Amino acid sequence: MGNLKLSFFLAYKSIIKGNRWTLSMIILVMSLSFANLILIPSLLSGVTEAINGQQIDTVYANIVISPNPDKTYLNHVSQIENKLSQQSGVIGVAAHLNSGAFFEYNWLQKTSPQDKSQTGNWNVIGIDPEQEIQVTTLHSSLIAGSYLETGDRDKIVLGIEIAGGEDASTLSSLTLGGAKVGDRVRLTFSNSVQREYTLKGIFKARSLSANTLAFISRNEMASVLNTVTEVSVFADRASQLLVRTEKGVDETQLISDIKNLGIDGQVRSWRDYGETMGGVVSSFDIMGSLIGSIGLLVAAIVMFIVIYINVVHKKRQIGILRAIGINRSVIYGSYLIQSFLFAILGIVIGGLFFGYGLMPYFKSYPIDLSIGLVSLVIDPVNVRNSIGGILVAAVLAGIIPVVNIVRQSIIKAIWGN
Amino acid sequence: MNIIRINNLQKVYGQGLTATYALKGITLDIQQGEFVAIMGRSGSGKSTLLHLLGLLDLPTAGEIFIEDRNVLKLSGEESAAFRLKELGYVFQEYSLIAELTILENVYLPALCLHKDKQYRNRAIELLEIVGLQDRMNHYPNEVSGGEQQRASIARSLVNQPKILFADEPTANLDGASAEVVLELFRKLNQDLKQTIVMVTHEPEDKKYVDRVVWLKDGLIENLA
Ligand SMILES: Nc1ncnc2c1ncn2[C@@H]1O[C@H](COP(=O)(O)OP(=O)(O)O)[C@@H](O)[C@H]1O
Numbered sequence: 001m002g003n004l005k006l007s008f009f010l011a012y013k014s015i016i017k018g019n020r021w022t023l024s025m026i027i028l029v030m031s032l033s034f035a036n037l038i039l040i041p042s043l044l045s046g047v048t049e050a051i052n053g054q055q056i057d058t059v060y061a062n063i064v065i066s067p068n069p070d071k072t073y074l075n076h077v078s079q080i081e082n083k084l085s086q087q088s089g090v091i092g093v094a095a096h097l098n099s100g101a102f103f104e105y106n107w108l109q110k111t112s113p114q115d116k117s118q119t120g121n122w123n124v125i126g127i128d129p130e131q132e133i134q135v136t137t138l139h140s141s142l143i144a145g146s147y148l149e150t151g152d153r154d155k156i157v158l159g160i161e162i163a164g165g166e167d168a169s170t171l172s173s174l175t176l177g178g179a180k181v182g183d184r185v186r187l188t189f190s191n192s193v194q195r196e197y198t199l200k201g202i203f204k205a206r207s208l209s210a211n212t213l214a215f216i217s218r219n220e221m222a223s224v225l226n227t228v229t230e231v232s233v234f235a236d237r238a239s240q241l242l243v244r245t246e247k248g249v250d251e252t253q254l255i256s257d258i259k260n261l262g263i264d265g266q267v268r269s270w271r272d273y274g275e276t277m278g279g280v281v282s283s284f285d286i287m288g289s290l291i292g293s294i295g296l297l298v299a300a301i302v303m304f305i306v307i308y309i310n311v312v313h314k315k316r317q318i319g320i321l322r323a324i325g326i327n328r329s330v331i332y333g334s335y336l337i338q339s340f341l342f343a344i345l346g347i348v349i350g351g352l353f354f355g356y357g358l359m360p361y362f363k364s365y366p367i368d369l370s371i372g373l374v375s376l377v378i379d380p381v382n383v384r385n386s387i388g389g390i391l392v393a394a395v396l397a398g399i400i401p402v403v404n405i406v407r408q409s410i411i412k413a414i415w416g417n
Numbered sequence: 418m419n420i421i422r423i424n425n426l427q428k429v430y431g432q433g434l435t436a437t438y439a440l441k442g443i444t445l446d447i448q449q450g451e452f453v454a455i456m457g458r459s460g461s462g463k464s465t466l467l468h469l470l471g472l473l474d475l476p477t478a479g480e481i482f483i484e485d486r487n488v489l490k491l492s493g494e495e496s497a498a499f500r501l502k503e504l505g506y507v508f509q510e511y512s513l514i515a516e517l518t519i520l521e522n523v524y525l526p527a528l529c530l531h532k533d534k535q536y537r538n539r540a541i542e543l544l545e546i547v548g549l550q551d552r553m554n555h556y557p558n559e560v561s562g563g564e565q566q567r568a569s570i571a572r573s574l575v576n577q578p579k580i581l582f583a584d585e586p587t588a589n590l591d592g593a594s595a596e597v598v599l600e601l602f603r604k605l606n607q608d609l610k611q612t613i614v615m616v617t618h619e620p621e622d623k624k625y626v627d628r629v630v631w632l633k634d635g636l637i638e639n640l641a
Pocket residue numbers: 417430431437438439457458459460461462463464465466
């Protein structure tokens with residue numbers, strides 16, 4: 001029998017005939033260590049994905065088409081829309097026509113023109129309500145009133161951080177200070193056109209950046225912008241086109257397909273815009289790998305202790321094996337194989353526990369954080385690192401105590417003095 | 418022919434104030450085929466001598482030749498291989514591997530020599546010789562202390578060692594089991610010309626052996 005085969009034989013017998021409790025404990029520790037190792041990073045990935053999901057759902061959709069740098073608007077929008085909606089994987093396209101505006105609330109009560117309270121500058125987006133509800137989800141985040149409908153002209157829908165009031169998290173002085181549905185707000189657009197709107201609805205999404213948006217209908221925005229040019233060119237113009245894609249669509253592929261349509265504009269992933277979030281996300285990654293390393297260290301120490309106790313228990317036996325002339329490599333091999341097997345079992349059981357226990361649990365009962373509903377998202381790189389980490393830790397934990405014992409004299413190992 | 422020659426063997430445990438001079442200069446020859454008992458009071462250095470002869474420990478000074486080979490010059494690896502092939506051990510108690518059956522315990526040293534097939538048969542033969550053929554598939558904790566010692570003897574013989582060492586192999590056995598073990602040694606010595614060096618402190622064991630080496634305070638006591 002070769003030395004390796006002999007190691008396998010000893011390891012096998014030792015596991016089969018060894019103490020069941022010790023074995024169960026070791027494997028339990030391995031399993032929990034592994035599950036713990038992938039839990040935290042998966043949770044952080046879950047947070048990242050929730051944040052990204054909010055960005056997609058409320059602000060950018062999946063793909064954003066914007067005018068080339070030398071232009072302010074996309075032209076021939078309905079033509080582009082047609083082309084886009086024929087692409088497979090596209091659920092909806094929404095055209096946005098934007099303009100900055102100065103907002104005023106309760107302006108009639110003011111006594112001095114210097115009084116800047118209950119005003120502010122925000123961006124206004126002109127939308128086609130029917131298109132928009134296919135693409136973003138803000139319509140389902142209303143906390144008061146209702147969403148815009150096709151044909152609405154003097155209606156406006158505001159994010160909670162513009163309207164203000166108790167539900168807003170921004171300083172009250174930076175909002176309109178509590179505008180209610182049915183109230184009038186006056187907007188002075190950047191082209192100096194001034195119009196009044198009735199507040200039709202207020203939404204509060206989980207994304208702060210979405211909550212500082214204001215919506216009027218695209219027809220209305222076109223007419224605001226048209227007043228200067230007289231000709232109705234704005235009806236077929238847009239500041240941006242948002243494209244919502246089906247789940248699981250290869251985004252990069254779709255983007256390059258769209259680029260090939262020959263649209264006069266820039267086609268980009270939402271990721272290029274979610275940049276501010278990118279910072280948060282990468283600091284989560286750093287946090288994740290930090291917590292991961294600590295988790296691995298703790299797992300390694302726990303495994304080390306458990307395996308160490310197991311091996312120390314076998315000290316006399318190791319001494320006897322050496323006394324009768326069994327090659328050291330056979331002894332090392334048998335303990336290495338055992339530790340390796342413990343680690344593999346731990347990874348499999350811990351992985352099953354994670355995949356069939358924790359994942360479905362968090363799917364059914366996601367954690368409700370302010371940024372969104374967070375469940376676990378598996379990151380393959382992290383899983384791979386965790387598997388490697390557990391294996392290395394287990395092998396070290398298995399071999400170091402054996403090397404220690406084999407280094408001692410045989411007499412010491414057997415008779416303990 | 419001398420199978421073992423030792424010359425001025427000394428062993429000191431520890432150093433300085435706590436140093437123990439366990440062996441103070443032993444010179445001794447053991448013949449091929451001899452059955453030698455090492456006797457003496459507790460603490461006289463019997464185990465120490467046996468450990469040194471069995472290459473389980475290194476002396477502080479002196480020489481050991483086994484079949485004219487200076488075995489103290491062997492490296493760790495070489496020494497292990499030498500123990501595996503040429504030396505057999507029977508310890509006082511509990512020296513079987515708990516997770517292996519009696520049979521597996523007996524042929525384990527043979528597995529290390531990569532000669533599985535013939536040695537498995539030899540292991541079974543040896544178990545027959547020691548009277549354990551019915552117990553060979555039991556685990557050590559399922560048989561008596563005497564049976565465990567007999568299994569250890571079978572294990573020590575599986576690689577056909579030149580010398581068999583035993584350190585008080587009957588100390589923890591009842592009278593009847595002890596007798597079985599000692600008879601076994603005598604039989605091995607007489608029928609197979611097995612060289613045996615056995616430590617004992619039972620004066621009655623004298624009747625089984627060819628020669629007694631008396632130790633006192635780390636020196637050979639000349640009773641002539
Ligand atoms: N590992 C050791 N460390 C220190 N002293 C030891 C050690 N082993 C044995 N001794 C001492 O060496 C002397 C001889 O011990 P030992 O050979 O075991 O005697 P015996 O087997 O005859 O009872 C004793 O005084 C014992 O205390």
